[in-house]
Amino acid sequence: xxxxxxxxxxxxxxxxxxxxxxxxxxxxxxxxxxxxxxxxxxxxxxxxxxxxxxxxxxxxxxxxxxxxxxxxxxxxxxxxxxxxxxxxxxxxxxxxxxxxxxxxxxxxxxxxxxxxxxxxxxxxxxxxxxxxxxxxxxxxxxxxxxxxxxxxxxxxxxxxxxxxxxxxxxxxxxxxxxxxxxxxxxxxxxxxxxxxxxxxxxxxxxxxxxxxxxxxxxxxxxxxxxxxxxxxxxxxxxxxxxxxxxxxxxxxxxxxxxxxxxxxxxxxxxxxxxxxxxxxxxxxxxxxxxxxxxxxxxxxxxxxxxxxxxxxxxxxxxxxxxxxxxxxxxxxxxxxxxxxxxxxxxxxxxxxxxxxxxxxxxxxxxxxxxxxxxxxxxxxxxxxxxxxxxxxxxxxxxxxxxxxxxxxxxxxxxxxxxxxxxxxxxxxxxxxxxxxxxxxxxxxxxxxxxxxxxxxxxxxxxxxxxxxxxxxxxxxxxxxxxxxxxxxxxxxxxxxxxxxxxxxxxxxxxxxxxxxxxxxxxxxxxxxxxxxxxxxxxxxxxxxxxxxxxxxxxxxxxxxxxxxxxxxxxxxxxxxxxxxxxxxxxxxxxxxxxxxxxxxxxxxxxxxxxxxxxxxxxxxxxxxxxxxxxxxxxxxxxxxxxxxxxxxxxxxxxxxxxxxxxxxxxxxxxxxxxxxxxxxxxxxxxxxxxxxxxxxxxxxxx
Numbered sequence: 001x002x003x004x005x006x007x008x009x010x011x012x013x014x015x016x017x018x019x020x021x022x023x024x025x026x027x028x029x030x031x032x033x034x035x036x037x038x039x040x041x042x043x044x045x046x047x048x049x050x051x052x053x054x055x056x057x058x059x060x061x062x063x064x065x066x067x068x069x070x071x072x073x074x075x076x077x078x079x080x081x082x083x084x085x086x087x088x089x090x091x092x093x094x095x096x097x098x099x100x101x102x103x104x105x106x107x108x109x110x111x112x113x114x115x116x117x118x119x120x121x122x123x124x125x126x127x128x129x130x131x132x133x134x135x136x137x138x139x140x141x142x143x144x145x146x147x148x149x150x151x152x153x154x155x156x157x158x159x160x161x162x163x164x165x166x167x168x169x170x171x172x173x174x175x176x177x178x179x180x181x182x183x184x185x186x187x188x189x190x191x192x193x194x195x196x197x198x199x200x201x202x203x204x205x206x207x208x209x210x211x212x213x214x215x216x217x218x219x220x221x222x223x224x225x226x227x228x229x230x231x232x233x234x235x236x237x238x239x240x241x242x243x244x245x246x247x248x249x250x251x252x253x254x255x256x257x258x259x260x261x262x263x264x265x266x267x268x269x270x271x272x273x274x275x276x277x278x279x280x281x282x283x284x285x286x287x288x289x290x291x292x293x294x295x296x297x298x299x300x301x302x303x304x305x306x307x308x309x310x311x312x313x314x315x316x317x318x319x320x321x322x323x324x325x326x327x328x329x330x331x332x333x334x335x336x337x338x339x340x341x342x343x344x345x346x347x348x349x350x351x352x353x354x355x356x357x358x359x360x361x362x363x364x365x366x367x368x369x370x371x372x373x374x375x376x377x378x379x380x381x382x383x384x385x386x387x388x389x390x391x392x393x394x395x396x397x398x399x400x401x402x403x404x405x406x407x408x409x410x411x412x413x414x415x416x417x418x419x420x421x422x423x424x425x426x427x428x429x430x431x432x433x434x435x436x437x438x439x440x441x442x443x444x445x446x447x448x449x450x451x452x453x454x455x456x457x458x459x460x461x462x463x464x465x466x467x468x469x470x471x472x473x474x475x476x477x478x479x480x481x482x483x484x485x486x487x488x489x490x491x492x493x494x495x496x497x498x499x500x501x502x503x504x505x506x507x508x509x510x511x512x513x514x515x516x517x518x519x520x521x522x523x524x525x526x527x528x529x530x531x532x533x534x535x536x537x538x539x540x541x542x543x544x545x546x547x548x549x550x551x552x553x554x555x556x557x558x559x560x561x562x563x564x565x566x567x568x569x570x571x572x573x574x575x576x577x578x579x580x581x582x583x584x585x586x587x588x589x590x591x592x593x594x595x596x597x598x599x600x601x602x603x604x605x606x607x608x609x610x611x612x613x614x615x616x617x618x619x620x621x622x623x624x625x626x627x628x629x630x631x632x633x634x635x636x637x638x639x640x641x642x643x644x645x646x647x648x649x650x651x652x653x654x655x656x657x658x659x660x661x662x663x664x665x666x667x668x669x670x671x672x673x674x675x676x677x678x679x680x681x682x683x684x685x686x687x688x689x690x691x692x693x694x695x696x697x698x699x700x701x702x
Contacts, residue, residue: 004206013074020079021048028151039156041146065091082106093128102134137194138171160186163215165208180292184437205233218295234280303385308334311357319357379413386416394427403429407436485693499573518542527565582676602676624655
């Protein structure tokens with residue numbers, strides 16, 4: 001796939017043409033001209049085009065792009081009637097202008113006629129080399145350069161620069177993100193590509209992936225024009241250590257329809273989209289607040305792998321509530337070092353709780369200096385990766401003084417300090433912290449939801465295909481979750497149960513009803529190989545109520561049994577009937593013979609009976625047949641006591657496919673465990689119900 005274009009001439013141009021510059025007050029052409037000429041810090045060449053004006057804001061106008069005396073310019077900003085856009089772009093191409101930002105509406109979002117016009121623009125780009133951004137977009141804003149190539153009247157007010165790169169398809173919601181990040185680390189550059197007839201989200205993400213001024217990429221996505229190109233861009237961001245936070249519109253039927261009418265692109269299956277995002281190491285969020293807050297947190301220093309969250313407050317009840325919410329979400333709580341504990345004991349009264357969560361008691365409100373010193377002690381602890389500071393009430397001037405102490409500590413320590421303003425009384429303390437760039441949350445749940453992404457440190461799961469190789473993000477054997485393992489098996493032609501990953505009770509019920517009851521539900525986590533022991537499996541769920549209950553029970557059981565595990569969600573799959581035989585199919589790496597295929601009686605019996613047969617990979621059809629017949633329990637496959645014969649042919653075919661899958665992975669495959677494989681009566685197939693896949697990311701595929 002072709003590399004991404006360097007968009008430097010688009011984002012930091014030296015020459016700009018405004019086609020549709022206007023003298024008419026409050027018109028979009030006038031606002032565009034004012035934003036560039038009055039409110040931007042642009043020092044390059046500006047050319048105005050308006051056949052009905054001789055000059056605007058003291059700048060001479062040309063009747064057309066063709067009449068401009070210069071050529072080879074960087075960017076043309078096009079704000080003319082839709083019927084005039086194509087001829088204008090033809091003139092831009094003839095003038096060898098590199099980029100055109102078309103803000104005009106009236107294209108694919110309006111129907112077939114507009115879509116046909118848009119296709120002509122795409123064809124023009126392919127024919128001439130002109131790159132087009134838009135149409136139907138609000139323009140492009142480079143806040144770090146104070147450059148507003150946009151008609152938005154809010155440009156001059158939203159100029160808080162920073163290291164967060166933003167790419168959206170809609171304009172209004174993107175402006176919400178800019179304003180949410182109005183203090184502290186803000187949005188450095190905002191791409192809003194509209195209908196994306198040429199340049200689109202993948203191009204913007206791909207450019208930001210290598211932009212040294214961008215540390216985190218935030219994406220607001222309505223539709224997906226080119227899934228393969230998007231995956232390539234997300235992979236490039238991952239390779240360059242740029243976290244990508246995505247809010248995808250279109251997770252419900254109504255959302256899909258709205259997204260299609262807005263951007264005229266395919267919204268796609270929510271479950272598939274989410275799987276791809278997780279596969280590429282992205283963080284998917286659910287609303288605009290999360291998009292801004294998670295991007296804000298990920299732009300800070302990431303916690304060390306063994307660091308945890310410190311909860312710092314002056315209310316015992318608040319400390320307990322915060323710890324409860326954090327624990328339920330699987331957030332690791334830091335254990336203070338002995339030095340930290342001793343320092344806090346010297347600073348705080350004897351009745352304070354010197355532990356995590358830290359309850360300093362309200363006594364600390366009398367002395368802001370002690371608060372600052374205590375917070376500094378906690379921040380200095382290497383075991384602490386971030387500090388959550390819940391503020392349960394507003395005490396007016398007292399809280400404002402406390403907020404100043406919090407801001408002071410945050411400025412002097414390179415760790416996220418996350419205030420949570422829990423009162424509905426908006427006092428001056430809140431404003432102080434917001435203006436200091438601390439971005440206070442309004443609820444503990446929202447704060448914990450954002451912090452979970454900071455500590456989870458989500459990275460891409462290894463993606464393995466026979467025709468390509470992507471460098472892994474981690475070293476050594478890496479177990480991937482069952483849902484991801486099954487996705488790879490499905491790609492290799494192996495049939496796996498119908499199902500999807502749920503992240504809420506509602507999603508679980510929706511998946512179950514869509515695939516048909518009864519279903520099985522299992523925790524999805526790369527760290528939990530034995531799901532049953534962790535309380536992470538529920539079988540034969542035959543009602544929506546039982547599915548909802550099972551989701552809650554699994555989450556609670558797993559959180560108690562494995563609080564250290566990263567949970568991707570709960571896998572909801574079709575429940576297979578009990579008349580099938582259970583078989584184990586596995587692959588491991590032998591020191592002498594390399595990859596070895598194993599088959600045996602599956603389920604719980606494999607560890608008891610040890611009735612197994614082995615072959616080195618690759619195997620032949622004769623090997624597959626012989627392996628099964630070597631098993632002492634082969635008679636169970638043929639049928640005993642009135643049982644019909646099992647689908648032995650399907651099982652042999654599965655062995656062949658698994659062998660080929662393993663061969664294609666080569667040195668990268670560390671372990672594959674399909675147990676149980678459900679083998680139905682003749683004609684019903686052999687289906688892996690569970691899958692464990694471990695990939696050795698220190699090796700490469702030749």
